[in-house]
Amino acid sequence: MLNPQWLKSFVTLTEVGSFTECAEQLGITQAAVSQHIRHLEQKLGPLLLRSRRPLELTPAGNALTDYCQQVDRAHRQLELRLSDSDVTCGEISLISPGSIGLRLYPLLLSLQGEHQDLTVRHRFAPDSEVIDAVLHNRYEMGLVTQKPDDRRLVAQKFAEEALELVIPANACVNCWEDLEALGYIDHPDGQAMATRLLSRRFPGNPGVRNLPQRGFSNQISLILEPVARGLGFTVLPRFARLAFARPQAIKVTEDGAALVDTIWLIHRAEWPLSARAQQALHWLKDRI
Structure with missing residues (x-):
């Protein structure tokens, strides 16, 4: 771990280009600046070509400059993350x-x-x-x-979201046989969601597992694509349906009791x- 005061002297020196000006800006003696640079060079090798005016950095000096900039960025990011005064940052x-x-x-x-x-x-x-x-x-x-x-x-209540039975825009569902004719588009939570909603809409139904499965997708943004193409129906939460890019190609059947979940x-x-x-x-x- 490099001493922060040594690094501060090095950065200031590279900015002003003079040991004298660096000492004045930092409020320390020129000898102290020279000592700080010497400590760094003992650890890292030559950092400056003192014979050049303005001062010229060696490759090690350039590397240390990059390091100091990274430390400064990390420090500012830490302050930003810990600061609660500005809600826009x-x-x-x-x-x-x-x-x-x-x-x-x-x-x-x-x-x-x-x-x-x-x-x-x-x-x-x-x-x-x-x-x-x-x-x-x-x-x-x-x-x-x-x-x-x-x-x-x-945990606190954030929103409510209904489960929806989504079918192709040109389809019609009045009974379980209509669902069988369409076929089911499944997804990772599909069996549980469909079971919960369909048991309310069609009491005593044989169960979603007995419906013809017409497709499966684990990408929530794509589950409604086969529905929009008339390949089947699915059961999804409302916000997923609202995010679909082609709402005119699908529709929601709203007959029966609604099933609304709380989002926490x-x-x-x-x-x-x-x-x-x-x-x-x-x-x-x-x-x-």
Whole structure:
């Protein structure tokens, strides 16, 4: 570890080009500046060609200059991350399930577009991964569809999202046989979602596993593509449907009882959310 005072003398010396001016600017003696440079050179080798005017850096001197710049950037980034005074600077880190993520990520990018000093870091993940990431401080906040019971986490209601039966725009579903004729487009959470919704819409049905499966995709943004092409139906959360690029090619059947899930915002209980994160959450809630 290099002494910060030595590095400060070196950086100032390279900026002003004179031992005398460097000493005056730092408020120390010229002998002290020379001693600091000598200590660095004992560790790193020759840094300056003192016979040249202005001073000329050796390759080791150029390397140390780059190092000092990296240290300065890291220091400023640390101050930015720890500072809570300016809600328009720093990082917003959010991890969420796919459907709500499809809705929020473009909004977060719009927020970043308004405040260029913000950085958005977002990850799509299932509930279990969201909880683990927040518990281990990899993300400041997360969204989950099932409220966790871990005392290390604070969970508060963020939004509600309905499950929807989505069919091709030119299709019609009035009974279970209509679903059989269409066939099912599956996805990683599809069996559980379809079972929950279809048991309400069609009580006593044989079960989604008995429907003809017409396709599968693990990319939430692509699940509705085969539906739009008339190849089958699926069951998805509402925000995933709203994010689809061709809404005119699909439609939602709304007959029967609605099934609405709560989406929970979680963060570590030991410390509050940063002012930057709270501001971002207020901004998002106003738009969803």
